Amino acid sequence: MLGDLTSDFIAAPFMRRLNALVGLSDDDKSAILDSLTDARTARPRADLLRADDVIDGLSVVLEGFACRYKLLPDGRRQIVAFLVPGDFCDLRVLVVERADHAVAALAPTTTASITRDRLLSLVNTRPRLSRALWWSTLVEDAILREWLVNVGQRAAIERVSHLLCELYLRLEAVGLAADGRLELPVTQSELGDALGLSTVHINRTLRELRGQGLLETNGKSYFIRDLARLARVGIFSPDYLRVGRDLLEPRPDRY
Amino acid sequence: MLGDLTSDFIAAPFMRRLNALVGLSDDDKSAILDSLTDARTARPRADLLRADDVIDGLSVVLEGFACRYKLLPDGRRQIVAFLVPGDFCDLRVLVVERADHAVAALAPTTTASITRDRLLSLVNTRPRLSRALWWSTLVEDAILREWLVNVGQRAAIERVSHLLCELYLRLEAVGLAADGRLELPVTQSELGDALGLSTVHINRTLRELRGQGLLETNGKSYFIRDLARLARVGIFSPDYLRVGRDLLEPRPDRY
DNA sequence: TTGCCGAATTAACATGGATTAGTAGCCCGA
């Protein structure tokens, strides 16, 4: 377990996220908090998980920013997901022991772990917790599908806008963005790897968004001046971030 | 339930697929076969599932060919997955009631369903079946990630080659392709929607592959003349289609 | 302070793939 006060504080985004859907009981909350062990902080660029690593437990991002990625043999890299505080590194540990992709920290990133056995017993005894985990994976899937749409169909300016909208909402949901302001501790080259665009073109596109008065940037601080308009440019609709949310709440006791 | 002999026959690819990983018992097999009801055949272009549809059960593709897709308001379409016999239309029915994307038949497609309640009871009483379903979703996820890599990083000829390799292996796994020959009942425009390329460019690219002696096509019949070489062109590695396979088999009783 | 290095930025140029605009083949229904 982690230090109590500290852990509550650091784990706030995580709990906020789990709580958002299923309304965990206090008991559930402390059960999962007490299961978190082995907090550690990774430096930017460090791998949290390498492809083919044997996974021995579930890690949660508590602070920082990370990504899932896959490499081609010639060095091309596709980032297939961004992980923000509250996201899991490797939920599929429940079933599979080895990852097919790597996870890397992009900013200094603190994670904590739950052992596989502990996780399995939590899941078996706490249905709401189990549902919360399921929900997490489903949202991840939905995001992945939306990213495929993004990269497959949208033009550069639409892609960038869409990603900014998504990240703003996700960070806002865990209390890390507000009033249009967010910190994205990623380089333009990393944005490019996520969107299938070159660094240069990311830069051009951000300039264009700034020119249209939609965005201000200052280093890694982003200020979305008009979220509604940015969403229109990015053909962004937030539905996919709340998969089944409204439907689950009215009947939380169904399963 | 479906007619017995007929159902065994039609459901062969499905059972083959479930069986591939976890080695179901005869008992498991008949349990799931007996749960299949309501077989129906959809025509090409018919939606099997519409976005926002309330899902009342799990459908399995028994015969034919289908796709998951998402539409942008202006009509652009991204196909986010192909479903071959043995694939599930909507596994997330276990948790969520509404789909965030649609599923459409591309060829005449026969599906059968399992009611949600029946499915839940199967899952609760048959751990190996439950594992098989989990595995299915994980493979789907892995494919989705690989598609994102494909569309985000690979050039057109690589993308097309990669997809052909993937579909060949997936169809071969359920007994629907062999000796380099496969039937793809999809139009070139549909391939384009899956790969983020225009119809015209799909056509050019197929011509190029034919020109290089890698491929022969005749209508919707494809003949891969040299799978190894095609895989090299497509930077294709089949690992992602067997997520954790080798790791699960040695300890099938672990959960 | 100086020097270094990675990241941001910009400009010039190159190109892969989109778009447009056709023709031709094929199936199917009248």
Add this chain to the structure above:
DNA sequence: TCGGGCTACTAATCCATGTTAATTCGGCAA
């Protein structure tokens, strides 16, 4: 049998994005 509507296929042209290369900026270590 004909005609209509897809789908395959091709060529010409255009443009969004990649590539290359150089400059600037900011932080950080000596």
